[in-house]
Amino acid sequence: IESKGTEEKIKGILALLKIFGIKKLVRTGKIALSREGKRI
Helix, strand or coil, X not given: CCXXXXXXXHHHHHHHHHHHCCXXXXXXXXXCCCXXXXXX
16 A cells, blocks of 8 residues: 555555554655666
8 A cells, every 4th residue: 555645644554444454554755766768
């Protein structure tokens, strides 16, 4: 599952998912990916 949003939104989603007994969760900050130029 991927989720993004404000800190409040993430906390709300985590509270809803708690009932499923999730064993491991990873939270990251901002991530940027570079794109290569187009080649013909």
